[in-house]
Amino acid sequence: MTNLVEIRNLRVQAKTDADRTVDIIRDVSFDIAEGEIVALIGESGSGKTTIALTLMGHTRPGCRISGGSVLLGGRDMAALPQKALARLRGTEVAYVPQSAAAAFNPAQTIMDQVIEIVRIHGLMSTEAARAKALSLFRALALPDPDGIGARYPHQVSGGQLQRLSAAMALIGDPRLVIFDEPTTALDVTTQIEVLRAFKSVMKTGGLTGVYVSHDLAVVAQIADRIVVLKGGEVQEIGTTAQILEHPAHPYTQQLVAAFKPATRSKTVAVDTVKRQPLLEVRTLSAGYGPIQPNGRPLAMAVNAVDITLEHGQNLGIIGESGCGKSTLARAIAGILPPTDGHILLDGRELAPSARNRQREDLRKLQIVFQFADAALNPSKSIDDILARPLGFYHSMSKRDRDQRIDQLLDMVHLPRTVKFRRPSELSGGQKQRINLARALAADPKVILCDEITSALDTVVAAAIIDLLKELQRELGLSYIFISHDLSVVQAICDEIAVMYAGEKIEQIEPAAFGAAGGHPYSRLLHSSVPQLNPCWLDALEQDPELVNAFSKR
Amino acid sequence: MNRHVLMLVVNRLIIAVITLLIVSFTVFAATEMLPGDVAQILLGQAATAEAVAGLRTAMHLDDPAIVRFARWLAGLASGDLGTSYANNLPIADLIGPRFLSSMKLAAATAVFSVPIALFLGITAAILRGTLFDRVVTAVTIGVISVPEFMVATSAVLIFAVYLQWLPALAFANEVHSFGELLRVFAMPVITLSFVISAQMIRMTRAAVIETLNTPYIEMALLKGASRRRIVLKHALPNALGPIVNAVALSLSYLLGGVIIVETIFNYPGIAKLMVDAVATRDLPLIQTCSMVFCLGYLLLITIADIIAILSNPRLR
Numbered sequence: 001m002t003n004l005v006e007i008r009n010l011r012v013q014a015k016t017d018a019d020r021t022v023d024i025i026r027d028v029s030f031d032i033a034e035g036e037i038v039a040l041i042g043e044s045g046s047g048k049t050t051i052a053l054t055l056m057g058h059t060r061p062g063c064r065i066s067g068g069s070v071l072l073g074g075r076d077m078a079a080l081p082q083k084a085l086a087r088l089r090g091t092e093v094a095y096v097p098q099s100a101a102a103a104f105n106p107a108q109t110i111m112d113q114v115i116e117i118v119r120i121h122g123l124m125s126t127e128a129a130r131a132k133a134l135s136l137f138r139a140l141a142l143p144d145p146d147g148i149g150a151r152y153p154h155q156v157s158g159g160q161l162q163r164l165s166a167a168m169a170l171i172g173d174p175r176l177v178i179f180d181e182p183t184t185a186l187d188v189t190t191q192i193e194v195l196r197a198f199k200s201v202m203k204t205g206g207l208t209g210v211y212v213s214h215d216l217a218v219v220a221q222i223a224d225r226i227v228v229l230k231g232g233e234v235q236e237i238g239t240t241a242q243i244l245e246h247p248a249h250p251y252t253q254q255l256v257a258a259f260k261p262a263t264r265s266k267t268v269a270v271d272t273v274k275r276q277p278l279l280e281v282r283t284l285s286a287g288y289g290p291i292q293p294n295g296r297p298l299a300m301a302v303n304a305v306d307i308t309l310e311h312g313q314n315l316g317i318i319g320e321s322g323c324g325k326s327t328l329a330r331a332i333a334g335i336l337p338p339t340d341g342h343i344l345l346d347g348r349e350l351a352p353s354a355r356n357r358q359r360e361d362l363r364k365l366q367i368v369f370q371f372a373d374a375a376l377n378p379s380k381s382i383d384d385i386l387a388r389p390l391g392f393y394h395s396m397s398k399r400d401r402d403q404r405i406d407q408l409l410d411m412v413h414l415p416r417t418v419k420f421r422r423p424s425e426l427s428g429g430q431k432q433r434i435n436l437a438r439a440l441a442a443d444p445k446v447i448l449c450d451e452i453t454s455a456l457d458t459v460v461a462a463a464i465i466d467l468l469k470e471l472q473r474e475l476g477l478s479y480i481f482i483s484h485d486l487s488v489v490q491a492i493c494d495e496i497a498v499m500y501a502g503e504k505i506e507q508i509e510p511a512a513f514g515a516a517g518g519h520p521y522s523r524l525l526h527s528s529v530p531q532l533n534p535c536w537l538d539a540l541e542q543d544p545e546l547v548n549a550f551s552k553r
Numbered sequence: 554m555n556r557h558v559l560m561l562v563v564n565r566l567i568i569a570v571i572t573l574l575i576v577s578f579t580v581f582a583a584t585e586m587l588p589g590d591v592a593q594i595l596l597g598q599a600a601t602a603e604a605v606a607g608l609r610t611a612m613h614l615d616d617p618a619i620v621r622f623a624r625w626l627a628g629l630a631s632g633d634l635g636t637s638y639a640n641n642l643p644i645a646d647l648i649g650p651r652f653l654s655s656m657k658l659a660a661a662t663a664v665f666s667v668p669i670a671l672f673l674g675i676t677a678a679i680l681r682g683t684l685f686d687r688v689v690t691a692v693t694i695g696v697i698s699v700p701e702f703m704v705a706t707s708a709v710l711i712f713a714v715y716l717q718w719l720p721a722l723a724f725a726n727e728v729h730s731f732g733e734l735l736r737v738f739a740m741p742v743i744t745l746s747f748v749i750s751a752q753m754i755r756m757t758r759a760a761v762i763e764t765l766n767t768p769y770i771e772m773a774l775l776k777g778a779s780r781r782r783i784v785l786k787h788a789l790p791n792a793l794g795p796i797v798n799a800v801a802l803s804l805s806y807l808l809g810g811v812i813i814v815e816t817i818f819n820y821p822g823i824a825k826l827m828v829d830a831v832a833t834r835d836l837p838l839i840q841t842c843s844m845v846f847c848l849g850y851l852l853l854i855t856i857a858d859i860i861a862i863l864s865n866p867r868l869r
Contacts, residue, residue, distance in 0.1 A: 053775075056775055058771075058774065058775060060771075085777075086777040086778070086779065087777065088777070089774075089775055089776060089777035090775075090776045090777040091777070094775075094776075095772070095775040095776075097768060097771075097772055099768060102767065102768040102769065103768045103769050103771075103772040104769060104772075105769040105773070105787050105790075105791065106769075106791065106865075106866060106867060107790040107791050107864070107865070107866055108786075108787075108790070116773075116776055116778070117776045117777065120776060120777050120778050120779075120782065121777060152866040152867070154866070154867050168776075
């Protein structure tokens, strides 16, 4: 087999805000054979997208290719002028973006954008292009292939847009297709459909592909070979089977290990004392929008949910985007006052709105948000950020506060010198630790963790989970852990509440999750989580009725 | 979907009418509060008390304010703008020609400045960070900072006094040929363009830059689209809403805010008419001028909003 792509000693430079140049890609070399799908895998900042974009001769603003060559069919994409590159883009090499929702122009119909490549390059008549687009829509198993092209991007779902963006890439018959994290923004049940569609068009067309992802299990389903990247350097290159079964490089081993299931067994009650419910939520409803004549908001997000959290236990809340899990957390915290229902903390009823709650109640119940950067004031030092809850809840003197801040930083395993920095000077994982430390500063009994690991890389997320467990052992905390990621929830929770369309459909132990007796949606969710096994997708059989009933395709 | 758009547009129009009502009330109330008695002013110091009382009755000045307001509003709605206190001419006749010449000046300025401003704003956005962009940005900030009387008097000083290329005063009624038209309008139009273009350039540049930073622009680039296609097909349609609003806001200034330019160039426009009306306490004329300005402003903003609604498929 001949090589379609040969990358040699690729270097990419980026200019920082301080006008310094740093190498973000260093000496990367690999080949892609004709008809092969190669995955680029790594954490955020590992340079996987940057490398993929150099295959189109493109770098993001502020970056430039500073050395090496990127040969595509014998032409060096790193050296061609813009005009020549524009001729190859869409015809020789095409791109499937990470977020199709953002990559579609909101002001044009889908069909116009799908066949735009044909128009730009004058490949065929508009009628022929439309016919070809329709056949691609069918091949990608899109619903209503004849009508979908006339719609605007906001009128179709995320999973459909992602498949449409593949049609957009394939319309010009490219030799190489670049998939840039195309399923990362999708729910697991949707991801399966999209992955299947991608795999089938790539295989039937005998196309060459580059698949960029951070998710080893997803990559395992579609790639022939895997390139493992870290910090802009290649760590290991191997066939998919070799990387999964015999990872040679320590970093690859770490990546693979982060996928090993680690289900927590229910902690056995230490004493015979009847366990007290710590937090009880009774028939809680909440929603958004103006209040309607019937006294409820326009869009209900949570409907009559009951949950109970016992002392020292962790409750996971799992569900796909839009199921109301974050709204539930906001309602419990009083940020979004619930319209109905009761919240009892330690047997005391809490006011619906945080404004009306007593300071002591606020102190006991803390919340940690998904996006650490958004939750930390960028103009305050870490010192100020942590001192505020200490002053607010405990009225501590300046000296006590300093001491306590040092303790808190020790607890979350950050060096004490961090307190002189500002949030922007910390990494994502460090910021999430500060967020956690701020919640701990109140000496809470319950911490609501709202997708706190979702924005983090696998290895960093695993460290945060370990930290949560350690803090629980030392401080006797209880967590309500909200996530869409089943493996994370299974790793830390004693019980899992499954939510769907604003309602809790069942509450079970992690080990029983997805078992035969459970709710059909739980089973669907469980079976949709990608496994490291490369044959998983092909062997997966889901009840089509179940998929139709619950999956938002 | 079209019903939905119609609803949005009708909604927008209803809001405009309500705004107009509120403004008319405010205008009426404000002129009511002006000190002095109209009959007394009209008849002068020497008038007898009986004469003043007679005039008050004749002019219905003794009616409650709300009745006079209703009568005035009804008159406006039926096209009867009332009679000037100062010279007893129908206000429609007074305002008509002035309004027309104001519109001429506004139209000439718009035709001249809007394309230039859009062109500069869009090119500056595309060539962001280059020397061209920096020069445009610096110059627009400079222009915003210079008050218009400064621009106007400098223009008179340079073009009329030293170079003697252009007439210092603009007698719009004595225009007979296109060449004369250009000469008469040149300085007022240039002065006004300076004032209103700067804001349009800045807003256009910001709106286009914002859309150029979106992922769908990168996607278009990766499809092999030319720069021209990217800007015209992908960036501009999405930047249209904010751009049209910026243009409308700037143009609305041409209706009432041109008093300085009209005064310096002695241009017989409606803004000057209103200032003269204030000097003679000609209340009906002041009220009508205010309403004309407000109507023009509302019209522009409403049109901009409707264009923004129509250009957005998510609202459409």
